[in-house]
Amino acid sequence: MNRAEKAALQLRAVDVLRMLKETRTYDELAETTGLPAGDLNRYVNGHVLPGTERAREVVEELGRDALAAELDERIRVDHEGYVDNSAAVFDQPFLDLVAPVVANGFEFDRPDVVLTAATDGITLAASLASYYGTRCAYAKKQKETAVEEFIEARQRLQSGIELTYYLPASAIEPGETVLVVDDLIRSGETQELLLDIIDTADAEVAGVFALIAAGDDGTDRARERTDAPIGALTTV
Numbered sequence: 001m002n003r004a005e006k007a008a009l010q011l012r013a014v015d016v017l018r019m020l021k022e023t024r025t026y027d028e029l030a031e032t033t034g035l036p037a038g039d040l041n042r043y044v045n046g047h048v049l050p051g052t053e054r055a056r057e058v059v060e061e062l063g064r065d066a067l068a069a070e071l072d073e074r075i076r077v078d079h080e081g082y083v084d085n086s087a088a089v090f091d092q093p094f095l096d097l098v099a100p101v102v103a104n105g106f107e108f109d110r111p112d113v114v115l116t117a118a119t120d121g122i123t124l125a126a127s128l129a130s131y132y133g134t135r136c137a138y139a140k141k142q143k144e145t146a147v148e149e150f151i152e153a154r155q156r157l158q159s160g161i162e163l164t165y166y167l168p169a170s171a172i173e174p175g176e177t178v179l180v181v182d183d184l185i186r187s188g189e190t191q192e193l194l195l196d197i198i199d200t201a202d203a204e205v206a207g208v209f210a211l212i213a214a215g216d217d218g219t220d221r222a223r224e225r226t227d228a229p230i231g232a233l234t235t236v
């Protein structure tokens, strides 16, 4: 890790601690983190930065559990099992906290492109691409007018409806690595279409990540398609 990466990690740890502090006293935060309340006070107030190892623990271990719990708080599941996650996907600062936890707490290699499907995955993909310093791309259900060449992926869904996603062909170069992300994975049909797009582009899959897995069907389906790491922050 170079100096800039260390500094970024330390600042991310402070962001995580500040988020946790919003709903806790320093004593409670000390209990949650196992760190001394006096140190926490200095980190949260920006007087001192946590050391690299401590920062890593906060982001990768504590951060993952804390953000999963925070995400659970923000999700509403209706009586038919449909998920309202607007309180997560509309909150870019929250997703900016999720990004380093995903990048460091799962086994994904840094990709060349973070790919999602419009619409609800876009804010998460933007946060991750920004964290990695890579490009973000999203496939859409319509063709963009001025674009001449598309990669398209089509599938007949279980419902009988045919779904097609289009991605401008210039979005992914052959041989690039692509991390597929989405806010939600349920049947896995959307992620499968994105994996088809990566195949057509002659690119490599770096992994598949969803904020929320609704059951295991979607992740199981993705696992059948790729050996790359697959993960979700929470399962409902």
Ligand SMILES: O=P(O)(O)OC[C@H]1O[C@H](OP(=O)(O)OP(=O)(O)O)[C@H](O)[C@@H]1O
Pocket: 117, 118, 119, 120, 121, 182, 183, 184, 185, 186, 187, 188, 189, 190, 191, 218
């Ligand atoms: O695993 P699956 O069964 O494919 O479901 C997951 C997809 O469903 C939602 O998108 P939706 O198609 O509702 O489009 P939206 O993002 O525009 O709401 C969600 O954003 C995922 O992309």
